[in-house]
Amino acid sequence: MKLAIIQNNHKTTSPATLTPEMDRKIWRKLPVELLERILSFLPLKTFISLQPTCKYFRSLLFSPLFLSCHSNSFLSSFLLLSHPQSPHYHLYDTVSNTWRNSNLSLPRTLSFAPLVSTSTSLFCFSAVPDFSNSAFLIHNLLARSSRVIKFPEYPFIYERLTLITNHNGYKLFCLSSGSSKNHSYVYDSRTRIWSQYTGFDQLLGESYHQEGVLFNECLYFATREPFLVVSFDLSTKIWAVCEANMPEEVTFVRLISNGINGNRLFMFGGIGRNGISRSMKIWELELDGNNDQRKWNEIESVPELMCRKFGSVCYHNYERVYCFWHQGMICVCCYTWPEVLYYKVSRRTWYWVPKCPSIPDKWSCGFKWFSFVPQLYGFV
Template sequence: MAAGMVDCWDATVNQVERNTVMETTLWRELPEHLLDMVLAGLPVQSLTRFRSVCKRWESMLLSPNFLKLCAGRQSEKPWFLFSGPSGECIAHNPNSNKWVIFPLNFLPSFKSVAAASRGLLCIKGDDDRIFVCNPLTRSSVELPPMSIQRENPVMGLVVDKDQNSFKLIVTSSFYDSLRASDVTTEVYDSVSRSWKLIDSRLSRFPLQREALSYNGFLYSAGCSTVLVYDVNNEMWNQMDSPVMELGVTGPKLDTTVLPKICECKGRLLMVAITVNSALVITRVAIWELAQERSSARWKEMEVLPAPMLEEVVRLLPHGYLSNLPQYSGNDDLMCLVIASSRVLVHCISHRTWYWLPPCPFVREFGPKAFAFQPIPSALV
């Protein structure tokens, strides 16, 4: 190498080294309130990584000033959250169209995600332990034991963003009985930090184990009925499921798989998948709860086109449905997990269907899907 080129190379290397030292010194000496402003402006997905930079940055996730700045930022679109076959918590970020993993190893016990609402997750652990956590800040609280031991309850999480509080509603029958007279409900209030037993008075109990929190109500769907819990008045009500009406629109010999309530931009929706006697999917429909004068009833709003339905059937192992499908509403999108780890998405406003990119972390998802709004300022 010529002498002039060597001198030029050395000068360039020295400049890079000086810039690196300057940048390191700059960030180290930057006032904390300015650093808070810079970090609070980062995409939410970046917040899951910068805690590994140093202990100071990790502790900043819980600082009052940082949380206040995050609370004032514009919310990103909600993410789709899935459970993996070994309990992993996996999410798809529609803002970047990328998959991420939420490590939940900061919890002392973890089996599955039971509910999600406004940045918080309800986690079921071993030995009936229940946790509520914010996976972004890794803050968590373990709830005290309930008064009644329950098997496979309906669980719903309701977050009050104004009061920075939450309620967990848990309802089930004794010993997994399906008799409505055996159904009881307990509500945990983060303000009082205690459980309260509620008089359920249900005439029917659905098989669904998940519930949707929306606008002060909790919705849980079964094949013949939809349970609606009024959080403020602590009362259960019931409405018919659209599945009751499928005898008119679908073949009488076909069966509708257990549906689920979703919410998209303030619209309550339900997915109804119909299968024949061989468990081959024959129809996928989306229903909307429409208000008509003084009453509300379900109306069919969308049906999966035949070419896309054929593609779904081809992706299923052996061509038939072997596991219960999972659904989740997310802003203007609804996702359907029907075939292993492939996620079918319906855009409500554009009335289009498409597939999410394959998840690189797992070969198939577990039996849960949620809409998750990543909110660093959500407190437990």
């Protein structure tokens, strides 16, 4: 075994400054299980720097077995904040409940490409400059991998793009009303093909206002008044109306599902009259045991003071309100406010994410939040 001598400021050495350097032959002879155990104790920055060391290390670091066993030990999860006036993305660590001092760094070509959707570790950008603004780009930041997905047609006017990930890959879903007839498009990463479907205009019309949320292998959408919840089955490609009766006197609604599992569907909305919410609540879609029909069951109300504050920051203009799921939390956001109101489902408690200290006070609108759950193992 060799010794690496580290010199101090006085250019002298001592036994305390001698650190052992393991012979490469010893590394090669270590059992894979032991090597995986050693690597799992490394900090994330060191872990990432090992990628170009050798082909063996890279294949080990990105193997599904290693990542499924050890990725949670060194990867945190974040709320990602973007703003049109900033080329950087600000990170709020939801494990330590602190803002990170460093911003998220992206390749130069993506610095000003609009981020339209995220799912776990994957980012979806639109209007990528290198491809004449006619393609989406799927990017995994930690794995440093990406894929360009050309638009299904050109020009392509799309709305409410949704990125859906699972263990077999991912799908892109979007609605397009640029032609004489409205269409929905689905891209499957396994076949790398766009598929086109019709029929959403009969149910959604032009009243939809949020991207779809995944629940039981279907994408669910909420419409404007008269409020409806409609779904698109990703297997059968059929549109349908959710038969559960909506709560009375709702002023706005947003849907949230519990991540890529998609086995729970929540609805956040306001209760009031004449477009003014007196209170805000969360419902969950559940099966009524008496008649085997689904119903919206109220599970929580926003505390009065928090409800007043949120109503004032969005000026009761609920078109600015959007919601998403992040690691057991229902996040409620507003384009005009740099804070997030979130509800921890397991604890049944409400909190505020504080304003990012690096955001200037003069920024008054355009705040867009995303969920970011880093995973090294993510197909693009």
